[in-house]
Amino acid sequence: MAAKKKRTPNTHNDSWVVIAADSAVETQKHDCDPDFVKLRNPSTDEASLYMLSAGDVQLYEVKAFEEDFHSWFVGQTVQRDGKLLFVTRMDPLYLILPYMIKSGQEGKFQPVDQVVKDDEFPASSRLLSCTRSLTSLHHIAEGKEVGSLKFHRYSQERTLNWLQKKVERTIVALKKKHICVGEGVKSTTYVRVKTESDNQEEDYLRYAHGLISEYISEELSKALLKHLGLPELKSAKETEPPSKKRKLSDKPVEAGEDYTKFNSGDFARKPPKKMTAAQKTLAKVDKSGMKPMSSFFSPKTKAEKK
Amino acid sequence: MFLVKRRRQLAETVHVYISCYIWETEGRMSCNASVTRLHLSSLKRAEKVPVHLMPCEIEHNGLAQVSQYFTATTKEKKKEKTVSFRGRGLKGQEISCPQGYTGLVLKEVDRHGSDQEDRTVKVTSVFDKLTYWNLETPPTSDDTVVMAMDWPELAEAIHGTVED
Numbered sequence: 087m088a089a090k091k092k093r094t095p096n097t098h099n100d101s102w103v104v105i106a107a108d109s110a111v112e113t114q115k116h117d118c119d120p121d122f123v124k125l126r127n128p129s130t131d132e133a134s135l136y137m138l139s140a141g142d143v144q145l146y147e148v149k150a151f152e153e154d155f156h157s158w159f160v161g162q163t164v165q166r167d168g169k170l171l172f173v174t175r176m177d178p179l180y181l182i183l184p185y186m187i188k189s190g191q192e193g194k195f196q197p198v199d200q201v202v203k204d205d206e207f208p209a210s211s212r213l214l215s216c217t218r219s220l221t222s223l224h225h226i227a228e229g230k231e232v233g234s235l236k237f238h239r240y241s242q243e244r245t246l247n248w249l250q251k252k253v254e255r256t257i258v259a260l261k262k263k264h265i266c267v268g269e270g271v272k273s274t275t276y277v278r279v280k281t282e283s284d285n286q287e288e289d290y291l292r293y294a295h296g297l298i299s300e301y302i303s304e305e306l307s308k309a310l311l312k313h314l315g316l317p318e319l320k321s322a323k324e325t326e327p328p329s330k331k332r333k334l335s336d337k338p339v340e341a342g343e344d345y346t347k348f349n350s351g352d353f354a355r356k357p358p359k360k361m362t363a364a365q366k367t368l369a370k371v372d373k374s375g376m377k378p379m380s381s382f383f384s385p386k387t388k389a390e391k392k
Numbered sequence: 393m394f395l396v397k398r399r400r401q402l403a404e405t406v407h408v409y410i411s412c413y414i415w416e417t418e419g420r421m422s423c424n425a426s427v428t429r430l431h432l433s434s435l436k437r438a439e440k441v442p443v444h445l446m447p448c449e450i451e452h453n454g455l456a457q458v459s460q461y462f463t464a465t466t467k468e469k470k471k472e473k474t475v476s477f478r479g480r481g482l483k484g485q486e487i488s489c490p491q492g493y494t495g496l497v498l499k500e501v502d503r504h505g506s507d508q509e510d511r512t513v514k515v516t517s518v519f520d521k522l523t524y525w526n527l528e529t530p531p532t533s534d535d536t537v538v539m540a541m542d543w544p545e546l547a548e549a550i551h552g553t554v555e556d
Contacts, residue, residue, distance in 0.1 A: 094451060100500040105493050113432045122428035133424050151540040157450040160497050161441035161517055164456045166449065174547035208425045218553065225554060251554040259549030263542060297550055
């Protein structure tokens, strides 16, 4: 943990509050159990926690929602660690992709089981057991069959098209969420300024790109930006690439001993240093009691000790 | 659902930049090869419990008389709950787990001094809704934990299968 707490460190935590996809904890289908494993995070290149369902059929991502100064009451017990973990389904291709890119530099067609190999993260090869992995490889690679053997070679063109579809799907989900709040909005204090709608499409696109960029390398993220026809923003303050966001939030928001400061009023006066374009526009509209979520999600990506 | 009427905006919805979480506790060396197995057989025996997210850090892990001293003094008016905790007024509300998702409390199974790398966790409790508490401020749909509940749906979009 970062040295954000001046209190005694919480060294005895052995319990976690989790919200998990039902499919991750289905008991009937298999005799075996799911495993939490460490795999190479495609964006940070460092260890992150994932989960493989029973029989390695499905991959799940583990993410933590965490705010300072929170604890749980669970039944008749106190749990000091106030984190809430989310276990959600994940596309294994995001994790396979860096290995394909790396082997693609040689320009040869290779069997995937030789490509997706990582001495540092032995569980990586289990990714190929996921149902979706082999059936969706064509999204990121060209295939060749020689007799009964299959070989693959990374294709950036295919990958970018695949990622574009991901971005489009994400935009749909974002809009769906947005639309469902649209009707109730008009009647209340929040009135959307019409002129903003010109930029709205681009805002969606940039946001979706930012979300997808959490799962790809910085280099690929830039290529995707170009592929989507989005210019890189010059001003770092207007929008920032996700990679920078990560660096920035390495420093958790400093909080004093007085936790009344976390009352939204006080806290909102300290906005995060960097905001995306859409956030900025929105910030102009209504600031009362609002804070961007990013300020509450401090990454726990620690460099692993070897 | 009352959440539909929320005054929520794009920026907030999207900013579910939840951290990539590394499961590691202090003082425990753990290599990248180690695996933590989730014993699902424990799920059937797990009890459904009330779960509260408190707006303060409580330096304790273990038993507490929650229902006697906390739940018993909670008042509820419409959707808003109020309670006094250590002389502070808390306001809270109950939220449900997203559809298709289950709340679990996992606990590490004692390894009895085993020097094995691999660890085991079991499900000790389950929940389908939780109550979160704010210090003084009334609960709104802009509260971060409410927004965090949007993450699963967004994740579905990011990770769902793409058509050819």
